Amino acid sequence: MSTATPAHVVRIIGGMPASDGAGVRLTWVIGTPSLPELDPFLMLDEFGTDRPEDYLAGFPDHPHRGFETVTYMLDGRMRHKDNHGNEGLLTPGSVQWMTAGRGLVHSEMPEQESGRMRGFQLWVNLPAREKMTDPRYQEFAPERIPQVEPAEGVSVKVIAGSVGDISGPIVQPATDPLYLDITLAAGSHWRYTLPAGHNAFAYVFEGGVAVGEGESARAVAQSELAVLGGGRQLRLQAGAQEARLILVAGRPLREPVARHGPFVMNTREELMQAFIDYQEGRF
Template sequence: MNTAPASVPARILRKVRGRAASDGAGVRLTRVIGGPDLPDLDPFLLLDEFGTDRPEDYLAGFPEHPHRGFETVTYMLDGRMRHRDNHGNEGLLTPGAVQWMTAGRGLIHSEMPEQESGRMRGFQLWVNLPAREKMSAPKYQEFAPDRIPVATPAAGVEVKVIAGAVGEVAGPISQPATDPIYLDIALQAGAKWRHALPAGHNAFLYAFEGVLAVGEGDDARALEAQELAILGGGEILILSAGEAPARLLLVAGRPLREPVMRHGPFVMNTRQELMQAFVDYQEGRF
C-alpha cells in the first residue's frame, strides 16, 4: 500500500540528460545513470534507454557476459529479446515484458535480439544488492505483458505497475531489500495525477515521450523527454501533462547506504571482494 498523502509536494532537486553510449557488441543506447553526470543514485547503479528503428544499432546484441552482486531489470517497450544463461535458463522478452534478474553470486548470460528489422526500444536498470545478499543464488522474476497490471488512478492517467502499488493495484515484482517502485506512467493531454512516495526512498522520474510538469503553481518545473529528475523535498508527487500526451518512468528504492566497489559487471562492497569476483569468473566458478 502507498504511504498516506503528505502535505508537502516533492520537487525536482536536479535534472540530468542522458549521454549517447554503446554496450554489449556495439548496441547504441542512452546512458542516464552510470555515467559521469550521475554515477549512481543509491540503490540504483545504472539506467540505459535503448530505442532505434535501425537494425544495425541493435543486431549485435549483448553476447555472453558475467554479473555478480546486483540485479538487472529489463523492460521492453518494442521488439523482442532472447536471453540465455549458463545455468540453463532461457526466455523471450516481448513488448511490455519485464525481467528482474538477481545475479547474486554470479552467472553468465546473453541478451540477443530475436528480430532482424523493426523497432527495438526499452530500458535496463541496475539495482544494487545489500552485502548480505551479494552471494545469494541467482534467480529470475520474469513477467509477460499480460502479467503487468494497469491502474487508472485519475482521468487520462494509465499506470503499468511493475513494482510497488498504485491504490489497490500491486505490481508482481518483490524485493524486500530495497522495496522498489517501478511505474510506467502515461498522461493524456491535460491530465494531472497526485501520488504518494514512500518515505525515505530515493526516487527519480525519467520522461521518454512528451513534456510534463512536476509540482504545482510557482514551484512546478518542466521535464522533457530524455531527461531524468531526481526528486526530493516532499512525499507527494504531482504530475501534469500540457497540450500533448507524456509518458515517463517513476522509479524509487530504499537506499542501502553501504560502500560500493564496482568494475564493469561486478558490484561488491570491498576491493578484495571485487578481485575475488574476477578470479572466480576466470576460474569458471560462475
C-alpha cells in the same frame, strides 16, 4: 488533496549517447559522470531505435555479480540465456528482474531482424548480505503487469510497488522498489504519494512533464531524468501533448560500493575475488 509535503525536482539530468554489448546504441542516464548512482540504483539505460544495425549485434555472453538487472521491453523481442540453463523471450510490455547474486554469465540477443527495439535496463544494488545469493529471475509477460487508471487521462502500468490497492508482481524486500510506467494524456495531471524514505526519480521518454507543485514545478523534457527530493506528494502534469515516463524509487542501502564493469561489491578485495572467480569458471 493530501496534506503530505510536496516532492520537488532536485536535479535534471540529460541522457548521454553511448553503446554497449557488441555495439548496441543506447542512452545512458544513471551511471554517468553527471549522476554516477542514486542509491540503490547503479545504472539506467534507455535503448530505442528503428535501425536494425543499432541493435542486431545484441549483448553476447557477459558476467554479472552482486546486483540485479531489470529489463523492461517496450517494443521488440529479446532472447536471453545464461550458463545456469535459464532461457526466455522478452516480448513488448514484458519485464525481467534478474538477481545476479554470486554470479552468472548471460546473453541478451534480439530475436528480430527488423522493426523497432525499445526499452530500459536498470541496475539495482544488492545489500552485502545478499550479494552472494543464488541467481534467480522474476519474469512477467505483459498480461501479468496490472494497468490502472487512477485519474482522468492517466494510465499506469504497475511493475513494482503499488497504486491504490493494486500491486505490481515484482517483489524485492531488500530495496522495496517502485517501478511505474505512466502515460498522461495531453493536459492531464496526477498526484502520487512516494514511498517513505526512498530515493526516487522520474525519467520522461515521450513528450514533456511538469514535475512538482505550483511555481516550484519544473519542466522535464523527453530523454531527461528528474531526481526527486523534498516530500512524498508528487504531482505530474503533461503539456500540450501526451507524455510517458517511468517513475522509480527504492530504499537506499547506504553501504560502500566497489564496482568495476559487471561486478558490484562492497570492498576492493571482494571485487578482485569476483574477477578471479569469473576467470576460473566459478560463475
